[in-house]
């Protein structure tokens with residue numbers, strides 16, 4: 248079919264319109280003639296009357312339409328008023344589509360300035376609640392715009408705090424389990440921990456889902472979900488509260504875990520003495536050789552535990568359950584230092600390697616290491632050891648550089664870091680707890696001595712009861728014998744005959760005794776082989 252040209256089309260349209268106009272004129276003339284004929288009026292009067300009637304009809308239609316519209320508007324007004332609480336700007340562009348929403352001016356402006364949301368985004372007024380908290384600060388609970396999440400605020404928390412006129416230390420951010428867009432932000436109106444919180448009761452500690460380390464900025468308990476398969480490194484300058492914190496932590500562990508084997512190396516000589524009574528081994532020393540001996544003993548336990556795990560796998564049995572073991576070292580840096588001699592350097596290297604291995608194997612062996620250091624300098628604790636810690640804590644330090652030693656080299660690139668160098672060093676015991684990528688500002692507990700003693704005495708009484716009720720066995724016999732004689736260590740040469748081993752060859756005798764007890768021999772003073780009462784007791788209580 249041939250295409251029609253545009254000018255032909257236009258000409259045809261004009262003809263059509265002219266024909267239509269002639270038709271309309273003919274009809275109008277006909278209607279006017281009919282009216283004239285019916286009413287007997289002149290042509291002029293007929294035309295004027297018809298035009299007047301049409302205008303009156305148009306006006307009546309307009310009145311009816313506006314009346315209905317007003318009535319409709321009055322009905323819908325209350326709902327609109329209810330939604331306009333708290334805002335000024337009536338329209339925003341939400342998520343690319345033009346939707347009439349009421350924006351929250353304060354939060355929108357703050358988050359835009361902080362860079363947590365874009366300039367074309369807004370926080371909806373009906374999705375935000377601001378609650379002043381008496382004597383604490385202000386709580387902001389709101390939803391981020393669609394397409395954004397809680398993480399957008401977390402990443403910019405320092406900037407958000409700055410916009411509110413405070414620091415990162417003044418903020419506590421929580422996410423919702425139900426909605427990624429929900430942000431719960433507390434902004435303190437004074438520096439954290441300027442007023443003390445009461446220490447928790449036993450019930451509070453037991454009810455905490457995990458192991459509490461201290462209070463967070465609003466006084467709630469904060470800590471770690473579990474200490475299984477984890478180790479902790481604590482750094483902080485002298486007199487910042489590390490030892491107090493660790494005394495509180497051991498107390499909480501005793502309440503939360505009940506029984507466990509405690510190995511304490513008290514480099515401060517009197518920092519951990521309160522727990523000596525219930526420790527499998529307690530040493531007050533700053534000698535690297537003592538550290539090496541304790542690490543050797545623990546690595547032996549690791550080996551034995553691994554053997555039991557392998558046996559269980561080979562025999563298709565469930566994985567064995569081990570009694571938790573905690574190895575806690577105060578002033579750890581001293582044990583990695585050397586005196587400059589070749590022997591000293593070799594020993595320092597050995598201690599570092601053995602400690603690294605112990606911490607690295609915590610995952611399977613259930614032996615957790617806690618190291619405290621007041622010298623978080625680059626080389627004070629070897630980096631190979633530092634890298635192994637899952638949990639980290641840093642109390643006040645003088646610079647970001649030293650904070651990185653305790654919290655990790657990449658700490659300040661993590662989400663919402665807290666700079667420990669900005670903490671008030673006069674408020675003791677506060678520090679940054681860094682667990683699974685999340686930083687929390689906490690203040691460690693400062694329990695009364697009486698409270699700690701009471702917990703220790705209870706654990707001790709429980710331990711004694713277990714020992715008394717243990718069925719007769721060579722191990723129990725050996726313990727009774729040493730306790731009866733008041734000995735902490737007994738050489739193999741004395742213990743073997745007492746348990747009925749008549750072998751005279753020292754090597755065979757040693758092997759037989761070790762098999763009978765199920766515990767490897769250790770070295771006593773002057774290198775004599777034999778058994779520590781603490782090791783035998785630990786073996787009896789834990790079975791490994």
Ligand SMILES: Nc1ncnc2c1ncn2[C@@H]1O[C@H](COP(=O)(O)OP(=O)(O)OP(=O)(O)O)[C@@H](O)[C@H]1O
Nearest residue numbers: 484485486487488489490491621675676691692693
């Ligand atoms: N949470 C706390 N609340 C109140 N006071 C505390 C708290 N933690 C520590 N202190 C006080 O701070 C002082 C130093 O504490 P602590 O001995 O625990 O520090 P440290 O870091 O282990 O010191 P150093 O490294 O010099 O051995 C002590 O007087 C202690 O009572």
